[in-house]
Amino acid sequence: MNLWIVLEAIVFGQLVVALLIAYSLRNVTTTPLGRKLMGVAFVFLAQSVMAIVIYQKWSSMGYGVDVSGPLLGVSSLSLVGLILLYIIVKS
Secondary structure (H helix, E strand, O other): OOHHHHHHHHHHHHHHHHHHHHHHOOOOOOOHHHHHHHHHHHHHHHHHHHHHHHHHHHHHOOOOHHHHHHHHHHHHHHHHHHHHHHHHHHO
16 A cells, blocks of 8 residues: 555544544633633644645655655654543533
């Protein structure tokens, strides 16, 4: 299986979790902490969209496992971090 497809799926998962975080924070944006957390959620949203575009470009340019392999680890850890942030926001 092409690692670029796996990477794009992981980043799409990040995008979904970031949207869930933003949706969960919609009622607390009146507090200073809520506004800051909403800003963090939008940073993650922007990062996810940019990563999808960049990964598609690199995939079409023919970059192989030497690039996609390490990015798989980084993207997986980022997804775990976002899930932990979502759990914290929901509680």
